[in-house]
Amino acid sequence: MLRGEIVAGEFEFLAVLRHYEDLIDAPSRGYVFSPSHAWHCIDWIETQFQHIKGKLARTPLKLDAWQLFSTAVRMGWRRRSSGLRRFRTSYEEVARKNGKSTWKAGEADYLFLMDREIGAEVYTIATTREQAMSVFKPALENYKRRAKRSPRFSRSVKIYDGTNQERIAAGGGVFKPLPANAESLDGLNPSAIVVDELHAHRTREVWDVMESALGAREQPLIGAITTAGYILDGICTEIRSYLVQILRGDIVDDTFFGVIFTLDDGDDPFDPAVWRKANPSLGSAKTHEYMVAQATKAATLPSAKANYLTKDLNIWVNGAMSWFDIRIWDLGGVPFDPRELRGRTCFGGLDLSSTRDLTSFALVFPPDDLDSGEWFVLVWIFCPQAKVDEQSHSDAAPYAKWKDAGWLTVTEGNVLDYAAVRKTIKAACSVFDVQEVAFDVWNATHLANELMEDDVPMVQVPQNFSGLTPGSKLLERLVYSNRFRHNANPVYRWCASNVSLLLDTNENIRPNKKTSEGRIDPIVATCMAMTRALVHQPDPTPEIIVI
Known part of the structure; x- marks a missing residue:
């Protein structure tokens, strides 16, 4: 990518460049990259997790290059003094249908079982419990599969599968989905949090509650995974703006990781040559035929165009737009x-x-x-x-x-x-x-x-x-x-x-x-x-x- 051999947008390029520059400069700031920690998490995800639906159902999850990069960077970078993780916060923005749910479920599972955190509490959070389940569901189905195959594993975890009661308990800890209700989230002691579709959150209340709750943990991680949206003055655009400043070198925050997959200014949204910038899994999780169909529809209907820009090209759009030509x-x-x-x-x-x-x-x-x-x-x-x-x-x-x-x-x-x-x-x-x-x-x-x-x-x-x-x-x-x-x-x-x-x-x-x-x-x-x-x-x- 840095040689220009892969089509990439500005913020993906800058995220990769930041990592390579950190390999040279970050040790002087007290951080080192540990390939063994990175590959330990990646290997766990790819050996323990299977796809749960679609044509790949029941086949092992194989991460695409962009997922490998993101997981490796967040799990591999360590504080030299303690060996604990460097990054406490992450923000990842990518168009829909790029395989983020099962991948994030695998990461959450790793943080629950393999992070050496006593009484780990891992939560997937979204504006609704149904949306929070989109990340938790792949983990739940994989836990049930593993429990059937391994009596030892079955004895070590307790799986709750009742409607609105879904959760996994092990070692005094819990892994569960939660709706974004700030009052109900008070009193939790999370070790890791996956906030799904942050673009739908209108205020920063829930984010602040969860971020402050992480204080009791040694190496907590709160991460947002989202597509673009229509709320241009919410918590998501605020955090996104902060990340952009980090990537462009305007500010330094060694505890914050992020990457944004989107088109650059001046790109034609109907040009297939730029679609990969917002869709790093184009050709694997997301098909070219699907993008052609969405683009064709968007060229005709204003509402379809807005949806195409936000969901398929990860471009933020004002929620109010002119309707009729x-x-x-x-x-x-x-x-x-x-x-x-x-x-x-x-x-x-x-x-x-x-x-x-x-x-x-x-x-x-x-x-x-x-x-x-x-x-x-x-x-x-x-x-x-x-x-x-x-x-x-x-x-x-x-x-x-x-x-x-x-x-x-x-x-x-x-x-x-x-x-x-x-x-x-x-x-x-x-x-x-x-x-x-x-x-x-x-x-x-x-x-x-x-x-x-x-x-x-x-x-x-x-x-x-x-x-x-x-x-x-x-x-x-x-x-x-x-x-x-x-x-x-x-x-x-x-x-x-x-x-x-x-x-x-x-x-x-x-x-x-x-x-x-x-x-x-x-x-x-x-x-x-x-x-x-x-x-x-x-x-x-x-x-x-x-x-």
Whole structure:
């Protein structure tokens, strides 16, 4: 790598360079590298651990070069005075599907059984216990396998495998997964900690609690293994920034190890030649075909691109991003006559804003052919006259023009008259076959109750990830496949150009009112309607093959 024979990003190169420079300079600072300690851990992992799933299941784990380097450096460097480990903290950042879970499970197992720590306590920690299990599970399955093969091993450890009770006990110590709840973590006496997916932690509270708990141990180790994420002001980016300063030589911290696998500034994320920088196991744990498929999808859908950049190329992305390319949105503006939709099955969404802002009601009409047919939408947008006057003075948006053209329904006064909204929805239900109207209980309960008195079928849909993700993903797919017909409504177009997308670490998406550059109410109403439309779509008929 240092000779340029392996494609590497800046921070991987600097991590390797740091190690080689330390081989020369670190002895003068009291540190020496012990190959025997490094290989002892590596040999343990590769002889004691097997893959637990996929095509490699039940075959021995063989570490890739980058894993060998990381394990060797963290386990091999020693304090000359005591022979204890040099590094107390580590931070490793790599794209997903590079084989980190089983590898980290093997390291944690070594630190539990082979670290010569009396009463060792090793914990895998994540924001949820389920995520913490992703590292612990490979260890648990390997312990069960080894216990079956060796009566002696079975007698030396106690394996607990009940749901939410999973843990391993041996020699007065414990190895177990834990959710990141700072209060529940108080009182622990850890010897080693693996923090999985640190990018999902919003505050440094849990990290601080665990770091301070390590003080009673002679050679403790707290290590984070993570991909990039969307929280740009959290503990993960703080620790990452600290590591970058170490790698670039701005500060010296001989107890902190780290490496970051990511693209460099100016790299084209769609160029296969740079993918290895973020994916050091490309070609082994992660296939080139997988990357091609992800890149192809990311080139089309904004939400897929954000996920591709963060998870597959390990690039930090703002959790709020512009959603629609307005040029693609405009392709759906082919005029149609709303009367053609009379009697067609449809689903509604109601986004009731404050009395001074836009309120929107949307109806979406699914096609008979769900695989390739076109979806139609009708939107009614309301605001008070005071809002029109305010916008006209500020030139922020041509509300008066939209009102005169019939695209915006305006009620007299300073606040919106919800009676006009109620009347419009009732009228729409008399013309179209409205199956449901989605509303958010937080701000529309009173009007929803009135509409239910009018026999309008109202259904609660919260404006959070659970309520909006299904409809948001469907709307995105339809827009970018040119299957969404919106009749070139200019108010709707303006809102589409304003909307920014909020993403989370579980690949959920929704419109973000807080970061959008203007009103987005009709888009939110559409996503709510889309969510309910999906609920009522028939499951695909299974194909019956006669042999």
